Amino acid sequence: xxxxxxxxxxxxxxxxxxxxxxxxxxxxxxxxxxxxxxxxxxxxxxxxxxxxxxxxxxxxxxxxxxxxxxxxxxxxx
Numbered sequence: 001x002x003x004x005x006x007x008x009x010x011x012x013x014x015x016x017x018x019x020x021x022x023x024x025x026x027x028x029x030x031x032x033x034x035x036x037x038x039x040x041x042x043x044x045x046x047x048x049x050x051x052x053x054x055x056x057x058x059x060x061x062x063x064x065x066x067x068x069x070x071x072x073x074x075x076x077x
Contacts, residue, residue: 007022007025008024008025009021017036017037019036
């Protein structure tokens, strides 16, 4: 992990097209601005983790087509 110290109105550049700018620091909080291409998804970590959790749950709930076919084949007999 790279750790940097920045002041208000200073930036960090990631690659050629992502800029993270320190907008304001106050009372232990940092307000940042992020400029990135529109195809780059940006989320707070807690939101990202929630999305990942919900995606995993959705995958686990997917209907197994093979089981459904087996159920219908048993009904037809």
